[in-house]
Amino acid sequence: MTDSDDAPTRKPSSRGPWAVAAAAVLVALGLLLWLVAAPGDDDTSDVPTAASADAGFARDMAVHHQQAVEMSFIIRDRTDNEDVRRLAYDIAQTQANQRGMLLGWLDLWGLPKTSSDYMTWMKGGGHMGHEPKDGSLMPGMATNTELDELRQADGKRAEILYLQLLTDHHMGGVTMARACAQQCEVPQERQLAQGMVEAQQSEMKLMADMLKDRGSAPR
Template sequence: MSRVLARPAATALALVGGSLLVVVGLLVGVALAGSASAAPAEDSVDAGFARDMQVHHGQAVEMSVLVRERSDDAELRQLALDIELTQQNQQGRMAGWLSSWGLPQSSTLPVMGWMSGPFAGDGEHTGMAGMDTATGRTDAEGAGNPMTAMGMATPDQMAALRASDGVEAERLFLQLMIDHHSGGVAMADVAAEEASQSYVRDLAQSMVDAQSAELTVLQDMLDERGGPVDLADA
């Protein structure tokens, strides 16, 4: 079967597999949360982390799907698939927690309001101070948007990834995912320390460990491809 014909089939299988992983994660999350003695409150670290990290993961999944459609590099496509499937499963687990706690999947509370210190979503957030990542984004570009400060790509950056192909798409994906993982690690690190439920802390710590390791791989792969793309206009 040719690459042109094989890729849509592989993408379809990945989507089916991803959907199954979300369901499996949901069931695991419900089972774990159902065993807890006291459900976390609406404004808890546990609930805020479960909501905001689901959104954060959602963009990582989207970026992974995009680069797999635009790259022929087997190593990079496998890494993207691993990120996609892992984070879909984790999204399901976090949705399951909220369901079992009797809490809505979304909230009117401030984004990142559950985080302590300089990252708290207090409406006056001006970005991750001293941010020095592959994207080269300045603090001003994240001003007023805690999610952007936590590594989320901007709409223009996502559009640039959609419009790219080949090595350019690979470089864009890698540098955006480096920022994304850096922000995810910062979020998970807080939950690993401050969440009230042990299973929330455990999953958060596993995210810290896995994404910290992946950051080294991402950076090495970006360097091999010529380093970051100029995103000044993205």
């Protein structure tokens, strides 16, 4: 589907290539099985505990990623700009894929997928200088008020707000992923976390340029 399929006054349909983001979890599970099938000679005695950095990062980042996917689907319907929609599609697809991997690991480890104690897995019990905002669960996450504002915005205003919210979101995600890269014990999870750091830093640079083009900047 292309935007030209709709009348000029209508927002793009929810169908089309965006469905790949939802299907990405299925691809992730196939990759997950390959990753876990080749960890070395370790046995089930090496499965992380529920209080480990490995499990904590998997639980918390799955929640963190879900909001990025949600915001990306919101902006899809609030702008016709191809560059913003392309970025949002890439973020939704990538983070839905990674979220599937994280939840799949928790399944294989036989550990809970949810916890009320966010971020306690990070050494020192803090957020390493990036505190969550009032009303948000973790560093970088948008509040419900901000999500409602994004849902109500249109055009350039929606684009700017999305790029600013996602920049904040990526900053918090990079903080968490760096902590896992240092603290997690499962090699595949450390590798995934380091990949998140590099990819999200690159996306933040792109978003800063896109904000500058719109006469704005990260918050």
